[in-house]
Amino acid sequence: MEQRGRLTLPTDADMVEETLRLKELLGADALRDCDGTTMPDELLSADAKKYATYYTTRKDNEWAKANPEEIQQEYLISDRITARSNTLRIRLMKGFHTEQLKVNEIDDPKRWWEVIDRTTGEVVPTDQWEYDKTTGEVEIHTIPYHQYTVSFLAFLIWDPVHMYNFITNDWKDAPHQLTFDVRQPKTQKHVKEKLKQWCIEHPDIDVVRFTTFFHQFTLTFDEQKREKYVEWFGYSASVSPYILEKFEKWVGYKFRPEFIVDQGYHNSMFRVPSKEFKDFIEFQMIEVSKLAKEMVDIVHSYGKEAMMFLGDHWIGTEPYGKYFANIGLDAVVGSVGDGVTMRMISDIKGVKYTEGRLLPYFFPDVFCEGGDPIGEAEENWLKARRAILRSPLDRIGYGGYLKLASEWDGFIDTIQHVVGEFRQIHENMQGSSAYMAPFKVAVLNCWGNLRRWMANQVHHAIWHREIYSYVGVLECLSGMPIDVEFITFEDIKNGILDNGEIKVIINSGDAGTAFSGDKNWIDEKVVTTIRRFVDNGGGFIGVGEPSAYQFEGRYFQLSDVLGVDREMNFSLSTDKYNEMDPEHFILEDIDGEVDFGEGMSRIYAQGENYQILCMDGEYSQLVVNTYGKGHSVYFAGLPYSPQNCRILLRAIYYAAGMEDEMKKFYVTNVDTELAVFEKTKKIAVINNAKEARETDLYVHGKKVMHLDLEPMEMRWVEY
Amino acid sequence: MEQRGRLTLPTDADMVEETLRLKELLGADALRDCDGTTMPDELLSADAKKYATYYTTRKDNEWAKANPEEIQQEYLISDRITARSNTLRIRLMKGFHTEQLKVNEIDDPKRWWEVIDRTTGEVVPTDQWEYDKTTGEVEIHTIPYHQYTVSFLAFLIWDPVHMYNFITNDWKDAPHQLTFDVRQPKTQKHVKEKLKQWCIEHPDIDVVRFTTFFHQFTLTFDEQKREKYVEWFGYSASVSPYILEKFEKWVGYKFRPEFIVDQGYHNSMFRVPSKEFKDFIEFQMIEVSKLAKEMVDIVHSYGKEAMMFLGDHWIGTEPYGKYFANIGLDAVVGSVGDGVTMRMISDIKGVKYTEGRLLPYFFPDVFCEGGDPIGEAEENWLKARRAILRSPLDRIGYGGYLKLASEWDGFIDTIQHVVGEFRQIHENMQGSSAYMAPFKVAVLNCWGNLRRWMANQVHHAIWHREIYSYVGVLECLSGMPIDVEFITFEDIKNGILDNGEIKVIINSGDAGTAFSGDKNWIDEKVVTTIRRFVDNGGGFIGVGEPSAYQFEGRYFQLSDVLGVDREMNFSLSTDKYNEMDPEHFILEDIDGEVDFGEGMSRIYAQGENYQILCMDGEYSQLVVNTYGKGHSVYFAGLPYSPQNCRILLRAIYYAAGMEDEMKKFYVTNVDTELAVFEKTKKIAVINNAKEARETDLYVHGKKVMHLDLEPMEMRWVEY
Numbered sequence A, B: 001m002e003q004r005g006r007l008t009l010p011t012d013a014d015m016v017e018e019t020l021r022l023k024e025l026l027g028a029d030a031l032r033d034c035d036g037t038t039m040p041d042e043l044l045s046a047d048a049k050k051y052a053t054y055y056t057t058r059k060d061n062e063w064a065k066a067n068p069e070e071i072q073q074e075y076l077i078s079d080r081i082t083a084r085s086n087t088l089r090i091r092l093m094k095g096f097h098t099e100q101l102k103v104n105e106i107d108d109p110k111r112w113w114e115v116i117d118r119t120t121g122e123v124v125p126t127d128q129w130e131y132d133k134t135t136g137e138v139e140i141h142t143i144p145y146h147q148y149t150v151s152f153l154a155f156l157i158w159d160p161v162h163m164y165n166f167i168t169n170d171w172k173d174a175p176h177q178l179t180f181d182v183r184q185p186k187t188q189k190h191v192k193e194k195l196k197q198w199c200i201e202h203p204d205i206d207v208v209r210f211t212t213f214f215h216q217f218t219l220t221f222d223e224q225k226r227e228k229y230v231e232w233f234g235y236s237a238s239v240s241p242y243i244l245e246k247f248e249k250w251v252g253y254k255f256r257p258e259f260i261v262d263q264g265y266h267n268s269m270f271r272v273p274s275k276e277f278k279d280f281i282e283f284q285m286i287e288v289s290k291l292a293k294e295m296v297d298i299v300h301s302y303g304k305e306a307m308m309f310l311g312d313h314w315i316g317t318e319p320y321g322k323y324f325a326n327i328g329l330d331a332v333v334g335s336v337g338d339g340v341t342m343r344m345i346s347d348i349k350g351v352k353y354t355e356g357r358l359l360p361y362f363f364p365d366v367f368c369e370g371g372d373p374i375g376e377a378e379e380n381w382l383k384a385r386r387a388i389l390r391s392p393l394d395r396i397g398y399g400g401y402l403k404l405a406s407e408w409d410g411f412i413d414t415i416q417h418v419v420g421e422f423r424q425i426h427e428n429m430q431g432s433s434a435y436m437a438p439f440k441v442a443v444l445n446c447w448g449n450l451r452r453w454m455a456n457q458v459h460h461a462i463w464h465r466e467i468y469s470y471v472g473v474l475e476c477l478s479g480m481p482i483d484v485e486f487i488t489f490e491d492i493k494n495g496i497l498d499n500g501e502i503k504v505i506i507n508s509g510d511a512g513t514a515f516s517g518d519k520n521w522i523d524e525k526v527v528t529t530i531r532r533f534v535d536n537g538g539g540f541i542g543v544g545e546p547s548a549y550q551f552e553g554r555y556f557q558l559s560d561v562l563g564v565d566r567e568m569n570f571s572l573s574t575d576k577y578n579e580m581d582p583e584h585f586i587l588e589d590i591d592g593e594v595d596f597g598e599g600m601s602r603i604y605a606q607g608e609n610y611q612i613l614c615m616d617g618e619y620s621q622l623v624v625n626t627y628g629k630g631h632s633v634y635f636a637g638l639p640y641s642p643q644n645c646r647i648l649l650r651a652i653y654y655a656a657g658m659e660d661e662m663k664k665f666y667v668t669n670v671d672t673e674l675a676v677f678e679k680t681k682k683i684a685v686i687n688n689a690k691e692a693r694e695t696d697l698y699v700h701g702k703k704v705m706h707l708d709l710e711p712m713e714m715r716w717v718e719y
């Protein structure tokens, strides 16, 4: 069995001996530095690849200070203030931290700012307001009791991630790292020269780990240095007059700050993306990929590899966009928060290898009294492992202060076990893919494949009460024997269902969001195409508020397909006679309650072809419906759990009308799953529970084995 | 003390002796028959007023059968069917009961029906569909996978209330009572003649109790004789080509069935009423009041009183509309389901007296094994009593089979106690009104005073999970020392706030409904007027989704006034740092948990002037906010309970900025309330709990008395 390789460890100046010991013990073949740690010279000659974290946009305050006009910028929106008379003064920096952001007074406010009357949505003409530099306020000629906002440009005078790390680790002396905008010509030239120089000065470094390229996701702090706004997918800090003038030229219409600040929602991924925002992303992808390629070419010219960190300044790279492969990267590395974020990395094409940084990060917020780093490592691995079996990372690694990990009793044993299982997977799969169901499942939303495995997320793997009942769907899918596509409403209209590969569509999210689809559901082409698809034998799975848009007597526009609608009070006068009948293929393995998470309220069944499998009082939570030759399944919510993975798996086979196929390869216990490698004739049976489990293994519909599995065990079986 | 009067009892053919006994025992001064019972001749000479239930629209099958074209009609909407090819046949009566309704094949379908493509909202041209009498189907030329409905006219061949009573009481032999449309000339003439004849033939009857006039609220049964659709406020059964042609002439535009069927929602009161529906109501009010007056005049010409039952065929009378008083009625009687429905009767102007029919109705669905008529009578009285103290009925009464009541152990004692308390209230108030707070509170919605005390209701006092957290607001108000107005958004724009009488506005309901207000909240005039009102010292109380309409970066358009907004996912990226601080005037009397009912989810506080009094996890449930000189209070829900009455009372005084006034007259225990009659210097202190309670009485801010109250006691105190 492989005992070495596929593993990257962090190191630090004071950890030379311990690094070497752990490298041997764990079989690491790469070492890395991190933000706040240093690779000791003594290790540069170690028998391992050396990664160096490289920051294109910071760690050069001298340059930033010398070129203040080329510091990175962000579109901010002021507080929304109600006028009480005919004038109003809005202090722009109220609510922001002045150590992080500074109003851009260099570029003309009248050209780049926008004052909006939010009571009418109208733009206030530029002669009706004035910026007062002495107070930092905008004075507006107003209509009493209307509300106003100012959208304005600010310089990012403290890199948000540096600021975050500084605050989290309570750093004291480190100077605040300013940012600079690599897209601008002067800085671009400087940064390229610096990278060349750096490559020359670091002959022992094998891998330049870009963290990342040019634009930070949106991360803003408030006056108390608390996080104020964070969107891991946000483009608000990827702007500057230089970029925006180029954008205007490229797109052929005038730029408006509103394209970025978006009523103050900053184009949260939950917003149905506007045409203008999609244009802007397209433009940024083109420009970022071009410039990133130049950086990668430099790295290659010095015989080093170029690796991109999927995080920090990843904005505009869009690994699932059509320009990403052009960058020519050797690798992508990213943080593995769960199965979903694992797939977010491992599914990336156009690189030679992918690497996942497992949790926990070796930071004192976890390695502390009351912290549970071993528990976190186990939970993380349980979620990552089942997803890796479907779409493997090539490498794994860790980050942070190695000292913290090495001194925590039992932690090194834990990761040694993880690394061992990871190598075992690669050894047994031999580069092949695990068996997948003989059809594709498509997740339908406004973002589609551009945001593959990113639906319903606010910030990389962060739990929110509003989203976990939807994110669960993807988390379940991330480790299921299912080939998952992410498609848009445009894809539907362009005929993506025509070739018959997709057998099941999933639409999951709250009404009004990009993930449910909002107005797309009153697009005649969309609804008729999906109805025809299901009528002819396709499947439709809805979670939460699928196809929701109040129109012409229905809230769920596919209520005929789904067999359910939501009571929005307008049909309270209509009597419902909903009764439960839980006997169904979908619940065959399930004992006890189904967990619907927050659970969408007020769902009732309607039509003549439904069967309600679960109810909460008079409302329904799990409903199946037949529609011509096709089937639908409605879930009020589907948070991640091993049981819900099983329920979703069954729901998919039911929706696809292929129940008979399910037991081709199958394990009975809901806490267990399997991955089958037909090439090597090996089956991994995994126990996703932290307790021992018994399970029966089915191959080609027949029970072939009974297995007793240890807690969290991965058992390999030949067949 | 009064021992006699103000009470109406039902009687029946076999109950002569018992009626006389109970009349004496309870001091009844009026006797009545009911649907299904008969006034025995022996009682016609009794010393009491005799009421006779009079049905203008039924109990004359001979006439109905002879004039089938003048049977009442209802607009129905067929099932919504998805076309799978280029033609579709919709069977109109599917889902309806053919004993109740029959397709109108007399009037031209092409003139009066409408086929609508619900996928586009477009009307299908009349040459694209055909009605097939032989099958009762409409064949439509369709676009595949579009959905279609047929709106059509049907005759009401079984009166809905007769059908309901027939089913509920399991009547066997009674012939189904057909309906006829009194608005049509032939029937109108017949009905008037019949009424005259009836008056002549019933010289001993004192009061003609109309049940009611001409149009039944919407009540439709399905194929299994189950209730299919019921809307107590519905106009769908108030139509006929005769009426609609008159309407077209009056209103000046062409009628469309869609004005009535309303996408299948049948103008549920929760729908923001369309201009066309409001026009139709106006027209019906004018016509119904005119014709009703003619009926009343006939009754008066025979020396009898005319009483209207607020129910059954009350549609178009609109007791709070501007034509009602013209009818010239002597009295209105209605069912008292709770405090709200009591006020719905007792607040009516333009009649000499009002009468409330208390619950339970003497029907076998309550007077049966497992039934609790005494408990129901007590609950009913507890709710009615506190409301009667604010706005008294002149009379009370009961309905149904007297035999059931007289044979139920202890029931007569219970109502004897109720009647005694009712007379005591009248004796002590001496025609004066109870003390009210020195300002008005306005409930703001799309219906305003036309539907006084009717907001957020589906069917007269029926509990629904979706509404009880809103109906509670009105139920609390119905018995509070507060002068309540019901106002519309038009009233706001027309300056109703200008005279300073209204100090507090309440907006309570789900987003999108007529009770929250929907698009009215993006009306610049509405929001600026209310902001100015609060800024200058007014109060605003929001419950559920007040001022909700997603627009320009906010869901609650008055988020600045309210200090809260609802998380619709778009601002998940914005960090909230909401913390609770329950120390506040509003909660001073309250021990323990506050009940928010279903409780609106995802409410967060924002701005700089809020205080969160109650939270559920990270979300807020009760929040106060200051806004200039004014105040607002947000409730996630407010079901009726004595404790919530107290909380709302305090919230109102807080919102009005008049906390100091509250203890002018006050009792401390939340289960107790008081009503003060300044004219007679008497105070009623009531115990709303079924257990004994202690309470302190405050007069002019000073504690004057400690009271020990028996369960449900009403104690009269002189001051």
Ligand SMILES: [Mg+2]
Residues within 6 Å of the ligand: A008, A032, A333, A355, A356, A357, A396, A397, A398, A399
């Ligand atoms: Mg790594």
Ligand SMILES: [Mg+2]
Residues within 6 Å of the ligand: A575, B227, B230
């Ligand atoms: Mg009902």
Ligand SMILES: [Mg+2]
Residues within 6 Å of the ligand: A227, A230, B575
């Ligand atoms: Mg956060």
